[in-house]
Amino acid sequence: MNNVVEKVLPFDYCCGCGVCSAVCPHGCLEMKLGENGEYRPVSLDPSQCTSCGLCLQVCPYSGEVPENEETLGLQLFPEGKKEHSDNLGQWDETFCGATNDEEHRLKAPSGGLATSLLCALLESHKIDGAIVAKPSLESPWFQPTIAYTPEEIRQTTGSVYHVMTFGPVLREILQGPEKRYAIVALPCVVKALRLAQKKLPRLKDRLPFIFSLTCGGCNCLHVADLLCVMLRSRKLGLKYRSKTNSTKSPDFRITTFSQQDERQVRMLGLFGFLWINHVGQLKTCGMCDDLFGMLADATFMDAWLEDYFLEPRGTNLIITRNPEITELVKSEIARGAVSAETINPELVMKSQEVAMNERAYLSALRYDYEKTHRPEGSIMPCKRDLITQRTLTKEEKKEAVRRLRFHQQTRKYLAKMSRYHSNPDHFYPRIYVYRVFWKVLCSLIRNGLLEKTLHSLKFAKDKRNK
Ligand SMILES: Cc1cc2nc3c(=O)[nH]c(=O)nc-3n(C[C@H](O)[C@H](O)[C@H](O)COP(=O)(O)OP(=O)(O)OC[C@H]3O[C@@H](n4cnc5c(N)ncnc54)[C@H](O)[C@@H]3O)c2cc1C
Ligand code: SF4
Ligand code: SF4
Ligand code: SF4
CATH class of the missing domain: 3.30.70.20 (Alpha-Beta Plaits)
Structure with a gap:
């Protein structure tokens, strides 16, 4: 077949x-x-x-269509282009700011602007609904759903750091009545949607606006399970980013909650340790060359810049590519719903400098590894020259093997642990959490990656202290 x-x-x-x-x-x-x-x-x-x-x-990974983010981006946004950057892609304008709805801003992961603009699209009748990540009180905790009112959209504020699948909701909009929707998705999903829109004009008509979140990586569901065991609560809601009690924007908490109580861990603690080491991240993230969602009408991210670290309420950076969204941001500013100003795109890149450099390096390593280890005649995913043309030294190639091995080992531990976590208050799952950390540490040492981890942790700490 x-x-x-x-x-x-x-x-x-x-x-x-x-x-x-x-x-x-x-x-x-x-x-x-x-x-x-x-x-x-x-x-x-x-x-x-x-x-x-x-x-x-x-499929963005089949290599069947010779389109990468660069070529697709040029087809999608030819006239909105002011300038082009290898990292940001085509961009029309770059903004920095937050919503003026104080209550929403405090609930949102960054400045709440993704939600604000979805609501503005709905209120101005440019769309009939928005596809957003609706929270639920049990695993898998979030499902893409269609929100039809601003209130429903606001209830889905948050960043979901683990996998979701859009198959059922996309089928619903393709087979349902003729309506127009906006969607929020990660860059890899955006690419699949753009490829699908080229093949299905109906999807293009019904999905006129695609928003992306800048993406430093996404986890498998086992990582969410691990968090819930750490917090001793499974059949409860999960919120990856709470601003409670923090004085600096990167110092947020992960919360599990029920009607009775809530429990928290700091993102920069043990979870940060796993995040920095890409433990439980999807294999595709290792070969991803699109941090900034280059094919989206607009991309939203955190303002990880010194000037905004001391703003615990959170601030967004936005890259707009579709001039219609640029105008929407400006009209929201004029109407007083949003406080934002244009910002130099160099600063947008600076805000994600570490992830950007690491991504370029890691994806080139992984691409090279795949190319040499796939059976003869297999098709490779279509990536940009930035990744495919990078020349690697012998030592770098060895590093690719070490990292892949580490990734595979740690995924195995997580999958094993997930079989034991059904009752988080039980003794064994908690013992298993410590075993996972212990095994991750051993793998880091075995694969010679410990030094790099300590360096990254030191960077995260310095960033927090700034
Ligand atoms: C996996 C992941 C990795 C990220 N990595 C980075 C990073 O490295 N650097 C950075 O600056 N920012 C990153 N972000 C983006 C950041 O966390 C915020 O989501 C972004 O700044 C928007 O903030 P906001 O306050 O405008 O969000 P909101 O106003 O709350 O709007 C966010 C919207 O996105 C939807 N949503 C949340 N998660 C997902 C998801 N996984 N898929 C589809 N829709 C979703 C929500 O339902 C909501 O509608 C990441 C987000 C995710 C999900
Ligand atoms: S789209 Fe459906 S029918 Fe066509 S190749 Fe794929 S699985 Fe088969
Ligand atoms: S789910 Fe997405 S990435 Fe996976 S095979 Fe289908 S199109 Fe490709
Ligand atoms: S890092 Fe890339 S592949 Fe991984 S979830 Fe984000 S956009 Fe998708």
Whole structure:
């Protein structure tokens, strides 16, 4: 069969976006949560597949379509272009600011501007609904859902740092009545959506606005399970970013909560240790070359800049690529709903400097590793020259193997632990959490990565203290 299950899954490069399952004309694919804590398409009835190849043409990892973020970006935003940058892609304007709705700002991960602009699109009747991440009180804690009112949109504020799949919601908008929607998604999902829009004009008409979040990496669901065991609460809500009691913007808390109580850990503590080491991150994140969501109409991120560290209420940076969104930001400023001003794009890049440099290096390593280890004739995911043309030394190639091995080992520990966590108040799951940390530490030492971790932790600490 000429489909994603046969051609993409064997290499395990799939971000679980679910776009393939939504576009399949015969409904052959369904997204399922696998043992590794990630969503994967499964063939419900292989005899239904006609090998039409549509799923491969929308998959960002199949390499079936010779389009990378650079070429697609130029097709999407030709006239909005003021300048081009390898990292930001085409950009029309860059802003820094926050919502003036104080209550919402305190609940939002950054300055609450993604939510503000979705509400503005809805209130100005440019869309009928927005696809956002709706929280729930049990695993998988968040599901992409359509919000039809500003109040519903505001209830979904937050950053979801673990996997979600968009297959069912996309099928709903494709098969439902003719309406217009906006969606918020991570850059890899945005690429799949743009590829799908090229093939399905109906998806283009019904999804006129695509927002992206700058993405430093996303975790498998086992990491969320681990957090809940650490906080001894499983069947409860999970909020990755709470601003309670913090005096500096990067010093936020992860909270689990119920009607009765809530428990918190600091992001820069043990969870930060896992995050810095990419423990539990998707394999696709290791080969990702799009930090800034280059194909989105607008991208939202934190203002990780010295001037804003001391603003605990949080501040956003936005890159707009679609001039219609640039105008929307300006009209929201004029109306007094938002406080924002334009900012030099160099500062936008500076705010993500560490992630940007690390991403360019790591993805080149992983790409090279894949190229040399895939069976002859296999197609590679389509990446930019920035990644594919980088010359690597022998030592760097060894580093790629060390990092991949570390990633595989730690994913195995997490998957194993997730089998024991059903009752977080129970003794064994908690013992298992300590075992996971111990094993991560041993793997770091074995793979010679400990020194780099200590360096990263020191950087995070310095950033917090600034
Ligand atoms: C996995 C991940 C990694 C990130 N990495 C970085 C980083 O390295 N640097 C940085 O500056 N910022 C990063 N961000 C973005 C940052 O955390 C904020 O989401 C962003 O600044 C928007 O803030 P806001 O206050 O405007 O959000 P809000 O106004 O709360 O709006 C956010 C919207 O996004 C939706 N949403 C949340 N998570 C997801 C998701 N995973 N997929 C789809 N929709 C979602 C919410 O439902 C909400 O509608 C990351 C976000 C995620 C989810
Ligand atoms: S090849 Fe065509 S029919 Fe087969 S799963 Fe993919 S989209 Fe569906
Ligand atoms: S389209 Fe998305 S879900 Fe489907 S195989 Fe590709 S990455 Fe995975
Ligand atoms: S780092 Fe890249 S591949 Fe990973 S979730 Fe973010 S956008 Fe997707």
